[in-house]
Amino acid sequence: MSDADALLRVDGLRTVFATPEGDATAVADVSFVLCRGETLALVGESGSGKSVTALSVMRLFESPPGRIDSGTMRFRERDGQVVDLVQASEPQMRALRGAEIGMIFQEPMTSLNPLITVGEQVAEGMRRHAGLGRREAAARAIALLARVGIAAPELRARDYPHHLSGGMRQRTMIAIALACAPSLLIADEPTTALDVTIQGQILELLRDLQRELGMAMLFITHDLGVVAEIADRVAVMYAGRVVEMAPVRNIFATPRHPYTQALLRSLPRITTGIAGPVDLVPIPGQVPSPLALPSGCAFAPRCSHAQADCREAMPPLLDAPDGTNVACLHWRELAP
Amino acid sequence: MIAVSDLDVAYASAGRAMQVVHGVSLTVAPGEVVGLVGESGSGKTTIGRAIQRLLEPRGGSVSLDGTDITHLSRRELRPLRRRMQMIFQDPYASLNPRLTVAAIIGEACAIHGIGTRPDRAARVARMLEQVGLPEEAMHRFPHEFSGGQRQRISIARALIVEPAYLIADEPVSALDVSVQAQVINLLNQMQRERGLGMLFISHDLAVVQHVCHRVVVLYLGRVMEIAAVHALYAAPRHPYTQALLNAAPQPNPDRRRTVPALRGEMPRPDAPPSGCVFRTRCPHALPVCAMMVPTLTQVAPGHLKACLRDDIPYP
Numbered sequence: 162m163s164d165a166d167a168l169l170r171v172d173g174l175r176t177v178f179a180t181p182e183g184d185a186t187a188v189a190d191v192s193f194v195l196c197r198g199e200t201l202a203l204v205g206e207s208g209s210g211k212s213v214t215a216l217s218v219m220r221l222f223e224s225p226p227g228r229i230d231s232g233t234m235r236f237r238e239r240d241g242q243v244v245d246l247v248q249a250s251e252p253q254m255r256a257l258r259g260a261e262i263g264m265i266f267q268e269p270m271t272s273l274n275p276l277i278t279v280g281e282q283v284a285e286g287m288r289r290h291a292g293l294g295r296r297e298a299a300a301r302a303i304a305l306l307a308r309v310g311i312a313a314p315e316l317r318a319r320d321y322p323h324h325l326s327g328g329m330r331q332r333t334m335i336a337i338a339l340a341c342a343p344s345l346l347i348a349d350e351p352t353t354a355l356d357v358t359i360q361g362q363i364l365e366l367l368r369d370l371q372r373e374l375g376m377a378m379l380f381i382t383h384d385l386g387v388v389a390e391i392a393d394r395v396a397v398m399y400a401g402r403v404v405e406m407a408p409v410r411n412i413f414a415t416p417r418h419p420y421t422q423a424l425l426r427s428l429p430r431i432t433t434g435i436a437g438p439v440d441l442v443p444i445p446g447q448v449p450s451p452l453a454l455p456s457g458c459a460f461a462p463r464c465s466h467a468q469a470d471c472r473e474a475m476p477p478l479l480d481a482p483d484g485t486n487v488a489c490l491h492w493r494e495l496a497p
Numbered sequence: 498m499i500a501v502s503d504l505d506v507a508y509a510s511a512g513r514a515m516q517v518v519h520g521v522s523l524t525v526a527p528g529e530v531v532g533l534v535g536e537s538g539s540g541k542t543t544i545g546r547a548i549q550r551l552l553e554p555r556g557g558s559v560s561l562d563g564t565d566i567t568h569l570s571r572r573e574l575r576p577l578r579r580r581m582q583m584i585f586q587d588p589y590a591s592l593n594p595r596l597t598v599a600a601i602i603g604e605a606c607a608i609h610g611i612g613t614r615p616d617r618a619a620r621v622a623r624m625l626e627q628v629g630l631p632e633e634a635m636h637r638f639p640h641e642f643s644g645g646q647r648q649r650i651s652i653a654r655a656l657i658v659e660p661a662y663l664i665a666d667e668p669v670s671a672l673d674v675s676v677q678a679q680v681i682n683l684l685n686q687m688q689r690e691r692g693l694g695m696l697f698i699s700h701d702l703a704v705v706q707h708v709c710h711r712v713v714v715l716y717l718g719r720v721m722e723i724a725a726v727h728a729l730y731a732a733p734r735h736p737y738t739q740a741l742l743n744a745a746p747q748p749n750p751d752r753r754r755t756v757p758a759l760r761g762e763m764p765r766p767d768a769p770p771s772g773c774v775f776r777t778r779c780p781h782a783l784p785v786c787a788m789m790v791p792t793l794t795q796v797a798p799g800h801l802k803a804c805l806r807d808d809i810p811y812p
Contacts, residue, residue: 206673207644326762327537356536357700357744361757364746383673386746390753409750427678429703431745433731438530438685439707443678447643 167237168345168377169195169218174232174247176210176217178451179225185451187213189401191232192478197344200371200378202388202409205398206424208448211381214398215347218246218379219264220254236262239344260290263338263376267350269330273322279306279333280318286340305336310366328359335366342374349381364390385428389413397421400449400459403478407485415497417487419467420444420460422495458489466491499525499548499581499662499694504557506543506718515767516555517543518718527661528692532705532726534741535715538763541698544715545664548696549583550574562661579609582655586667588647592639592654598625599635602654609658620657628653628683645676649683656687662694669704681707702745706730711799714738717763717774720793724800732811734802736779739811773805781809 176188188210195201203211216222218234234246239261244253258264266272274282283302287293293301299318306314309332322330331351338346348367352360368391371378380391388395388409395412397405397420405418416422426442446463449455455462457472464471470490478486489495506518518540525531533541547554550566558567561577569577585591592601602621606612612620622632628649639647648668655663668684669677685708688695699705705712705726712729714722714737722735733739744758761778764770770777776786783806791803 206675328762356763357746358536358740358757358759359762360746361744361754361759365754365757384746385674385748389748389750390746392750413748413750424675425748427675428748429678429681429701429707430748431703431706431730431742433727435706435730436725436727437710438688440682440685441678441707443682444675445679447645447676448673 166196167194168197170235171218172233174214174217174234175230176213176227177230178227180452182452186401187451188217191403193396193403193406195345195377195379197377198371198375200380200391200393202380202382202392202395203398204382204385204388204395206383206448208400208451209398210401211398212349215349215379215381219258219262219347220246259286260341261343262345262347263343264347265331265334265338265349265351267353269334270322272334273330275322278318279320279322279325283333283336283340286337290341305340306333309336310362327355328362331355331363332366335370339370339374343376345377345379347379350383352387353382353384367391385425400454401451402459402488404460404488405486406478408483411483411485415483417481417485417492417495417497418489419464419495466495498527498562499696500560501544501548502558504544504547504559505555506540506547506552507555510767513767516718517766518547520557521718521720523713523720523723525662525694525696527694529711530688530695530697530709532709532712533696533698533715534700534702534705534712536700536763538717538766539715540718541715542666545666545696545698549581549664579658580660581662581664582658582660583664583666584651584655584668586670588644588651589639591651592647594639597636597638598650601650602657605654605658611658624653624657644672645680648672648680652683652687656691660693664696664698666698667700670699670701684708702741714741717769718766719774720803721775722802723793728797728800734796734800735804736781736809737775781806
């Protein structure tokens with residue numbers, strides 16, 4: 162892809178948290194490119210570093226204890242300027258957040274202000290970032306609430322967040338995030354707390370809005386089903402690193418990394434041929450602690466294909482066929 | 498057999514009674530695993546708590562192996578509690594952080610007068626081994642374990658009193674998939690080896706399919722459909738069950754959904770729709786659905802549905 166299509170280019174990102182027991186590396190040497198209008202899913206289990214990667218892009222973690230140790234995150238602004246989000250000042254970041262980079266979280270209640278009406282919260286960003294007057298922003302807020310699927314938006318705009326259901330709150334968060342038509346939306350587990358029928362509605366809404374607005378999405382999730390529904394490309398993370406990156410079809414059809422393969426095998430799937438309890442194929446062991454990472458490949462202690470050299474050196478992200486990158490020394494020996 | 502019959506449960510809300518469970522009947526036979534499935538607000542957790550007598554039902558009854566336990570006193574209930582144990586979604590919230598694992602599991606023996614003090618340590622060690630934890634885990638505290646290991650500790654605590662039945666409320670929902678599969682297999686193994694009867698409460702139909710023999714589908718406090726696993730997943734007869742199965746995102750980008758399986762949201766329990774409570778979201782609703790409350794009727798042996806329509810194809 163050409164450089165002009167790249168909206169966000171993250172290179173060698175390393176985010177560390179100081180703890181009483183020493184530095185915990187939450188994100189280690191993560192690199193990816195996100196193009197305009199594209200959805201990249203970061204998928205992984207707890208402790209994989211997927212959420213810290215998203216928070217790093219927004220620079221929204223507590224610092225201290227957190228800090229970005231190294232790397233660059235080059236973001237192309239609307240006017241064509243490229244800014245390194247690692248170096249950007251806090252006022253610069255505040256201007257970008259909301260205006261050019263929107264964010265939605267798992268639990269909208271924690272990011273909505275309980276004392277301010279829904280309509281005012283949607284209008285606030287437009288007044289701050291787009292310089293709209295109070296009345297115009299209020300009218301636009303109601304239109305936006307209608308667009309994200311909130312019925313009777315004039316009435317709902319006057320409600321406080323606790324009046325709304327979980328699904329309606331997430332729709333409100335989406336309206337707030339999109340108030341200034343950002344070019345990048347970071348969505349951190351936005352459907353995880355929702356019931357499955359509401360989750361489907363929110364995913365459809367995000368897909369539609371993305372098409373309309375041409376925005377890119379960095380979508381963080383632990384749920385491979387959701388990944389299959391929404392992603393164009395997927396980065397599978399484990400213990401702070403990207404272990405496989407590929408177009409969404411390849412991740413499911415020809416997974417290359419032993420972790421991706423094992424994760425897909427461990428997944429319960431709805432099928433029609435099961436008549437009673439049926440065991441699954443788990444991955445043995447536990448995710449390692451970021452304070453006590455094994456030497457070499459972090460997945461090796463749980464990997465059924467691990468060999469002696471896996472424990473010696475960290476495997477780099479290697480090129481595999483069909484636009485896939487895989488961080489496994491032995492990927493060629495494994496059937497996808 | 499656990500037999501729940503015509504159960505009604507109401508909570509006091511802002512001075513008014515809000516009924517959240519309406520006339521629910523279900524059974525769990527010895528050695529049988531029954532899934533209780535629904536979204537939030539379906540009443541599934543409330544039913545589990547009512548079976549455990551952690552709340553008083555407004556109507557109906559719960560019986561355990563032929564004994565009506567609905568109105569027993571605390572003292573009368575104690576010997577029965579040993580027969581029916583519970584595990585919860587968040588093992589951290591349900592394990593006392595100040596007790597060692599040995600004390601947590603041993604306490605269950607002490608309450609029910611199982612074994613003598615000297616032989617309890619050996620019992621606990623055996624139990625830990627069965628749930629896949631090392632013996633030295635006995636001397637550690639809950640916070641020293643991962644989520645999956647903590648759930649193994651809760652399973653050990655529940656099983657050490659040798660119950661006949663287990664009520665499991667979302668026991669694997671908080672776990673990562675790779676570990677979730679470990680705990681599902683452990684539950685399956687314990688169930689098989691001990692012939693446990695289990696009520697498995699879950700929102701996740703894929704998990705339920707791998708754990709259960711039979712499934713009860715709830716919506717807004719009412720039973721929509723009951724069927725054996727193979728019938729429910731291959732030929733669901735209630736439009737809500739069909740929508741739930743369609744809505745679950747599948748790990749297959751070639752089967753990406755283009756429209757949501759269901760529009761709208763679940764109504765509030767204090768303002769349920771007339772007639773069939775699902776009709777406001779049902780793609781197959783007819784005018785008559787607003788006027789008649791559908792009763793659970795048998796469509797095949799062991800397969801019941803509460804829907805007036807008989808002509809809905811699936812898929």
